[in-house]
Amino acid sequence: MIRVSERKEAEKLLYTDVAMVLIDPYYGENKEHESGVSIDDMYSEGMSFFTELIESEINLPIYFIEFEKIFSVVDKNSLYQRGMAGIVPVNPLAPETVERQIDQILEEIFMEEKSREFAKRGYVLDFNTAQILSSDEKRLFIQYHDLKKRMAVDMDSQSAIMKDAQRPTTKFSEVIGAENAKTELAWFTEFLKNPKKYSMEGRRLPKGVLLYGPPGTGKTMLARAMAGESDVAFLETSATQFMNSYVGKSEENIRRLFRTARKYAPAIIFIDEIDAIAKERTGDTTSQHTESMLNTLLTEMDGFRENVKEPVFVLAATNYDLDGSVSGKKRRIDPALLRRFDNRIYVDLPNEEERKQYLELKLNQKGKNKISEDIISNLAARTTGQSIAILQNVIELAMRNAAKAGTELSGERLLDALEEYNYGEKKTWEQGYYESVAIHESGHAYAAWCAGEKPSYVTIVSRGNFGGYMQHENSENKPNYSREDLLGKIRTSLAGRAAEKVFFGREASLNTGASSDLRSATDMAMRVIATYGMDEENLVCLSPEQILNTTLAKEFIERTNRLLKEQMKETENLICSGREKVEALAKKLLEQNHLTQNEIQDIFDET
Structure with a gap:
């Protein structure tokens, strides 16, 4: 427990991992003002700090210390209505009881937090019980055993929520290239880990990021790496999966996804191929269905700031070049949707050094690290303009060809596979x-x-x-x-x-x-x-x-x-x-x- 007497010190501590706040409402009382009929009418540093906390959406349990002055029933009711979690009375004759009370509160807070976390991962606890009679036959003990956790998500969430075994474990360090994208997403990852810090610093809470660029550059892997780094619920889908021929069903699919994300927040929603529903609205009757889906998506994204402590972050990806600077062609994503994203990050094709890193990494992972440095460098130099996905396909093709021939993978096989992949037999x-x-x-x-x-x-x-x-x-x-x-x-x-x-x-x-x-x-x-x-x-x-x-x-x-x-x-x-x-x-x-x-x-x- 840390005791502070200055408001600035207290505000700094709120940026750290604080479990609860204890406030003396009479601390710094200004006695020049009339106290009024209730504690709410009193001017003090303690009450001012309390007001600041409940208005800041920090969402921490706030307890009041009852020391020399006993709170009246009116005061207690008022404080509870405003958001107080409880009162900790201090007995001057037995001050050690305060520490025991705080320990008990902290234990309850910890158990509630773990229970929420357990539920947000879609788990319930299964167990068996046994009744044991005491030797004097005056007491009955209930013994719990065979404790197991199991997934028990509701029907709405089953298709979206991932089990722990399915959760991405990829890290940013495993993603080759895309350095600018990794740096930017790492910042948002820190936000998901500690959203209240950004709220207290007065920053606007982010809603999401749009990744765009050529296919096969690792946009999906970046999304999975962000989920792996932040260890939050990860809901992965494609915009085409929203589509349904029945009226209103597509829009309901979108709303269901966001409902699930809020239920298990903090969470990341990853929407691949978002351009399928995000084209600029024209009012044309032939595109009314798609525009209705887009309107639903915009509405759902606007509702993200409901709970600062449990944010939902949207990552979206498209293979289209938004500004035409690379392909010369623009794909008009609706401006209203673009404004919802806090940043648009171009994920470029890998350069020669990044291609070389990827080849070395994949060949080492597959136990094929006997390929010469000359061959790897040559492959990296000759694949200008080709994506990581293509390099992966070349390696897999070389391994298949080696397996068919009953030989080990060699540098010659890799060179031949690149030729075959690009130009045929x-x-x-x-x-x-x-x-x-x-x-x-x-x-x-x-x-x-x-x-x-x-x-x-x-x-x-x-x-x-x-x-x-x-x-x-x-x-x-x-x-x-x-x-x-x-x-x-x-x-x-x-x-x-x-x-x-x-x-x-x-x-x-x-x-x-x-x-x-x-x-x-x-x-x-x-x-x-x-x-x-x-x-x-x-x-x-x-x-x-x-x-x-x-x-x-x-x-x-x-x-x-x-x-x-x-x-x-x-x-x-x-x-x-x-x-x-x-x-x-x-x-x-x-x-x-x-x-x-x-x-x-x-x-x-x-x-």
Whole structure:
């Protein structure tokens, strides 16, 4: 028990884990004012603090100390009506009785709190009893045994409330990436753990957060991590589960979910795919049903501040890009709903380092930590723009393929799984075709290397609509490109045909295999001239599509072709000067079908 004599000290203690408050109503009494007929009319520091507490929604049990002055019946009734929990009389002749009374009150408060917590998790206590007669046969004892807890939630709550075994145990430390989202959600987690602290500090109590961003970035995992960190009731659903063809049933589904959350509060409601019912209202008769559901959701969210001590927090998620800054397209979530959320957090795709962390984590969890650092780094570098969910699918595919073949998971299996996941099954052709592809792809890799890149992967395995490919170095952290950078990319695109010409002759090089390379080179050359203002004769900045619809089309096409012919000539000279390196790389490709960044680098360094 802590005794304080200053209001400020008492207010600070309320931020801590306080079980009850004892107030002397006569402390700091101002005797210059008339006391009136009731204790309510008295001016004192004690009564002022009492008034402050009951108006602040702190919801702590408040007891009054009855010391020298005995409360009248009128005073007691008044204080009980205002929210007093009880009176602790102090006997000056036996002051030790006060401590016993307080201990008893604290024990009752503890038992009530545990009982509420037990009930909020949907449990009841089962037990058996036995009657035991005392030896003198004058007393009968009731013995309780076989105590067990069991779930006993009502019908409304059965589908929403999770058992302890089902409750999320995920922590923020287990979520890879999304650092901004984790930091923000951690703040709200602290609120759920100690809502009265935020109330006493005068902060506006939060209602919820909207998570948005590409699919597979971990929005659901973030929600489950918040539940795991806060250890509160977690109700997980999707907006589509609200929908019902019967009139009024969808709205009732929403109300039932929020009723359950309030019953077991503090709680988190997680609504995935909220855009299914949250599109901007237009008044169109075809969308009246959805708009009615949205109105119900808005009404329920407005009722969250009923109990500060037992808050309900809404987490919602959508895969749509709300402001169009990433995809260029906006999905109009109703402004009224957006205002209900305290923050909208964009959950981005993982960067290279985060992808590497995830791969290491998952492979270690599965006991496959013998995969080399080179393979893991290569996979991380080559999966720019891919989500955590896709990386998980690649690992699972590699493990299935290894199980089918009756072998252990290996780095080769992982590399092959990434190729299969992205581009499909392998195709088989005759040997002469692979020799041509090996020279073609080696030409690409050598030109990229000469342009200052470190190609991350090259393969001659045929999948989908291509015979092989060279993957550029990961450039997600490169902010911009110079003219020479772009010319290097043009030469890299042209290097496949240039290599075939140098090694097999002009006629053999004129095949359809370079069509996509030529389209890429043409698009880049047109942008150098028309879009990026890198041409000495022109500073007009227009897209290729805009130019091709004007009278300038012929002029710009001719200038683009001149640039391409100049770069092709340079590329052929480049291949001739590096013939040995190209040939060495092609030979290695024919031996093992694909090469990683470090393997490519080793061949160029050694040749």
